[in-house]
Structures are given as structure tokens and as C-alpha cells.
Amino acid sequence: GDAETGVTVIHMTPRLDSGPCLAVRRTPIGSEETMAELEQRLSMLGVEAVQEAIEKLARWDRVSPIGEIQDQSQATKAPRLKKTDGAVDWNRSAEQIRNQVRAFKPWPATYTNWLRTGAEPLRILLDKVSIATVSNPDFQPGQVILADGKQLLVATGSGGLSIHALQPAGKRVMDIAEFLRGYPIRAGDRFGN
Template identity: 40%
Template sequence: MDKPLSIVMLGTGDFALPTFIALLDAGFRMPALVTQPDRPQGRKQELIPSLIKQEALARGVAVFQPERVNAPEAVEHVRSLAPDFLITAAYGQILSAELLGVPRVGALNLHGSILPAYRGAAPVARAIQNGEVESGVTVIHMTPRVDAGGMIAFARTPIGPDETAGALEDRLAALGAPLILDAIRQVAEGRAEILPQDPALVTKAPKLRKDDGVIDWSLPAGRIHDLVRAMQPWPIASTIWTALPWTPKGSVRLIVHATTVMDGSGEPGTVLAATSEGIDVAAGRGAVRLLKVQTPGKKPMPAADFVRGNHVQAGDRMGG
């Protein structure tokens, strides 16, 4: 009986977890999971292990957490594991040519878009932010250039009109796990068709920054709705609510979790109505109804509850 293929998985984000589980369940040998060092999280800045690290420890897989995976000692450690494949998904570091040359057969990556569209760190969020109605995953043969390798397999899926980046990423992760299993077998058996990416069709998906979530009310309502969906689970969209000058509330940062597009017109950022249905705000074209909001340090709540507790009214302002 042939010896099972040996695979070293490199992954950190939750997007990588279904692939990691699928590889183990399929019977591949997994000498180690390579994942980013634990980082401080939350108000208490506790070192909380990622879900994929927790899964690895629970299933008896060794965990390797180098600060720099391309450092000579890290590369040598991976080499000592003698993998047939390196498999990456949401790892968080670019792999050097030296590291990519370590596996006997090759290195494959699961990416959260239909390449060559949305190369980069935030393909799911950027696709939703740009109003795309379809997404998917691509398995590529890795090269030192980010997300530029030859394409081995694809799977497509529609994006729901109210779907958030977090929800879509979960679906894409599940969609990609069986795809990468099949790609491994095709490559190992020498029957994979590897297609080059068309450079003319490349688009970028840069890493999210905290200020990417600030709402620009001059945008059309649909674009604002897409931004709110795209910024979840991080950094989450936000705006500044300024009450009418003769009210005592002043200005408050308002975190926006859910919206819908409405008819309406007015100066962008002006509250048109504040009712039991939510808070309607004029956009550059149309209006946006805030459905779920949050103030710093508080729990998310229906916008209608925020209206009742804070006396939001027509004429208030949203934005800088």
C-alpha cells in the first residue's frame, strides 16, 4: 500500500480551518501546522490561540509558530519535516522561493476569489465593497509573487445582496476544502491542468485598515450598503452622529452593523427620519436605513432602540 502523502499546512485565519480539517480527515500525513504566533486580542490583550491552532492541538498535530517563516532556521525546520506538499490558506506571510522549493511535489494555495481578480489580503471584503454579485475560490500553484501562480481549480458562488464578508468567507472556506483535496491528487498524479493568469485581468484586494470602515455619505446608497457588509467582521463600518445643535448629546461614534437601501433624498449625511423601523440617512443618491448600531463599549442593538434611548431626530447629521 502506498504511503499517504505528507502535507505541511500553513494557515492562521478561520478561512483555513475547513481545509485543515479536510486534509486530516482525508488521511494525509500532517507532520506540522505552521501558523502565525499568538497575538494579543481584546481589551485585556490576552494571547488567544487561533481556531486552527486549537484544532491542531486537539488532534495531536505539532504546531510551529515562527515569527518569520522565511528565516533560515524556519525554512530548515520545514525542510526537516520532508513534506510532499505545502498547502496554504489565510496564512498571513508571503513565502520565499527557498521555502516554496522545500516540498517534494509542490506548494498550493487556496485563495478567496476567482483569480486573477482580487489578488491580495482581503479578496472577500473588497469584492463585496465593490458590489460584486459573484465570488469563488481558486487553487493555485504557488510562486514567490503574491497570488500570481498558475490556476488549477475554481469554484464559483453568488453573493447574497445582504451577505457580509464574514458570512461569505465562511461559505468560500467550505467550498474550497474539497477543491484543494482534488487539486492535490491531480498534481500528485501528474494530471493537473495548470492555467496561467491573464495579467490584463488582474485586480487588487489590499489589506483592510481601520479607517476603511468610515462611511462616506456622499456615495450612492448601494455603495454604502456594500461597505457596511464588506467591513464585517472587521473593522466594521462607522460614522459620527451629531445631534441637532439645541440638543445635549453632541457627537457620538456610531458603529453600523446592518443597513438597507431606501428611497429618499437630501443633503448627504442628513437624518431624514428616525422611527421604529430604523434611522434613514440621505446618501449621495438615495438613502440608507440603519438597522443595527452600536456605540463604543456597548452591545449592538436595533437602531429603533437607539432612536428611543437617544432622541435621534430628522435633521441630525451623520458623518464628519
């Protein structure tokens, strides 16, 4: 994932997102920080940036250039998110899936299905996960490596993903120990979409 983000206040021009930058605030992204947590911090930085921009505009003579010209060669556009973007592709690396969970909390949320033997698949939202070292590379992506009552470890395309908290369809978020007491997941079971 990205290491840094920020907020920018630009002076409006006829072209979309092309005006000069009046104020910029950058901030590092915490290694476990979710979008919801980051959004709170960015809102506070946005207040500071707007205050700075208002002060600059109040002093502006409306003749001389204002702000810093944007380098259009560095411009990028973020894609519009869809609910389906939250689906876990277990062929991706554990790091990519962990970053997906962090980025899509609270929306569109990161989800997968527990492909239960002899029962309908159960939709599960992943709430808190971490990267785990896997000593046996023979597990397939999405396959449960370990479900011991306190830990749920799932194989990915590269490494393992330890699931600490999740939300079964129609239920509240629960830690993994509570989930495993009520749902009999075993090593070898599979997750997928």
C-alpha cells in the same frame, strides 16, 4: 458590489501569484450577504478546491503542464484594508454605503459619528442597513430624514439609507427601535466623520 467571488488553488512558481490554477470554485455573492457570512462559505469551497488540487498533484507526472495558465492581463491586486476605510462618506450613494457595511463586517467595521447638538459626537458602528427610496431630495448627505421610534432613515449622496441595527461606542449591537428609545435622534440631525 461584485456579484461573484471564489477561491483558487495555484501551483507555486517563483513569481508571486502567477502559477497555473489547479482548482477554481466560483460562487455568487448574496445581495445582503456580509463578509463574515461569505467567508464561511468560501472556507468550505476552499476545502473542496484543496482536495481537487491534491488529487491532480498526486496524478501529475511532473513533466506535462498542470493546471490552467493564468491570464496576467486579468490579474488585480486587492488593496490592504485600514481601519479608516470603514468611515462612512455620506456623499456616496446608498448602495455604495450598504455594500461598505456588508464588506467591512466584521472588520474594519463601518462607522460614522452622530453629530449631537450640545454634546460630543457619538461614534456609531453600522451593523445592518438597506437602501430606501427618498421622496424629498432636499436633505443633505448625512442628514436624518426620519427617526420615528421604529425607523431611522438617513440621506446619502444618492437615495436614502435605512439603518436597522447599529452599535453605539462602548455598547452592544442593538436594533434601531431599541437605540431610538435610548437616544433622542430627530429629523434634521446629522451623521458625519
